[in-house]
Amino acid sequence: MLAAHLPIQRPSEAKLLVVDGLGNIRHWVREKFADLLHPGDLVVANDAATLPASLSGEHERSGRPVEVRLVGWGSLRPEAIRHATAVVFGAGDFRTRTEDRPLPPELEAGDRLALGPLGAKVEALLGHPRLAQLAFHGSLHKIWEGLARHGRPIQYSHVKTPLALWHVWTPIAGPPVAFEPPSAGFTLDWRTLALQKQRGAKFATITHAAGVSSTGDARLDALLPLDEPYHIPSNTASAVNQTRKRGGRIVAIGTTVVRALEHAAQLDGSVRAGTGLATQRITSHSRLQVVDTLLSGTHEPGTSHYDLLGAFVDEKTLNRIDRELHALNYLTHEFGDSVFVERMAEANSEAPPTRALVA
């Protein structure tokens, strides 16, 4: 698939590949997504706003330039920013594909990084020359101010214009906790939310610290998705549980919603409210307990997002989806086209519940 290279969240020509619960495929206009909802459905989206997680600066010991990309942290609390996991690149910028970016200068625990107004110390290397745990200096207020002033959203070599925060915040963006945009939410303008309501569907949000989808390094990408903190408000948990009791569908907007709701599922399939740390991988070996339908981007085989689709449909259907996406020139990546996939009744019914895969 070709990468969408224009940073437009809702191009009018955006396509939507629709797969029903029997594996039938049809093609839809994405801006008419609300037509696919049924009365009694609950649409759940991730309201995380995207951080300006890319910080340029210098490795003080060597005097060489670095780009730090924050990729994970332990909680959704504002103080979590003090200790963040980061992928560190050497010289260059987003115009070079991440696969071709040089390694950073050799990092050691205790090294200091000067990142514009921010100062950070390498606390530990995490098993890879690019992956480090950083500690930021200064008051919490100053760290957030420095991030707001100096940080840029993580950029993509396939998008030629530099991205600003307004390109990557979804219309419903709230708490700034995501490292890359929960881009399925680009679909949700306020008109679409009103149309959903008119069709008798309800809407709720969770907050999930969406991590990076790719680093350009096969060894690092094998670790994805990293652990991601999330919060499920009590009204969202109630709405999910009521919808399931009434036989309505839970429609997840994006893979992060699937990860959070499935992680918060109890043994009886109900969802608990509150915070958690999603640690599980969802694949064809997972049995979904909560989510019935997923709206997501189009994903290439070999990515964790693609693997997650395997929890919704069987392998044969997944291959047919893949062929259709290529045949009809669907666009991929953050600003690309989308898929709307209903969970097949027989898919993975024998697999253990997703929650049981938690380490």
Added chain:
Amino acid sequence: MNHNSEHYSQETFKGLRVAITGGTSGLGLALVRELTGRGARVAFVARKQGGVERVVCQYAGTHGIVGDVSQKEDIHPIAMQVTAMLGGLDVLINNASDLGPAPLALLADTECEDLERALATNVLGPFRLTKTLLGTLASSAREGLGAVVVNISSDAAVNAYPRWGAYGASKAALLHLSRIWNEELSTEGISVLSFDPGDMDTPLHAMAVPDADRSQLGRPETAARLLTEAIGKRISVIRESFHQPCEEVVPC
């Protein structure tokens, strides 16, 4: 206002998350003081670092953010700091205002750049900041906490006062924007209010009318108290209606 509803409002403000633009002088500063005093968690925005630091020192626990709402590039960084430091947002007060030409001028003598700056600060800034924070406000509304946007208006928004052209036209646009937004956002549970504080003894008024008899002007503290009470009432009404038992009760 009777004693009971005043008491109820006091509870309403405990932990309420409020953002105020133009928070280091005039009405904005008085709102920081009033709302902090009632137990709200306040983040405020102003252009100058020194002014922001002074107010943060004066009102412990407030979050000061340096930014200019008339600048497109400042909006998301402001919104990000507000939501990070407050953990969400219940009330946004778009208070920062620009007079246009100072001293005031006939429209025919008004430089285009002065009108542009007034529109950027008084119309585009509140529009952009509200739009950027809408997700957060809608989330508060869904949780039943109440979500209110206040745009500071003026009688110059409705009356054609000579020499107040740039300011009056921009405030008229803001007033109409508020009315339409209030209609559109009511389904999301977000209220958009306009508040006209009247003529007050503030730096902005001194720029507009340097020789005014200050003893005849209202105090910003009085206007801040009135607005705070109006916000409290609105939040209370929203919360009461949210917690009304539904006709159809489904046990969880």
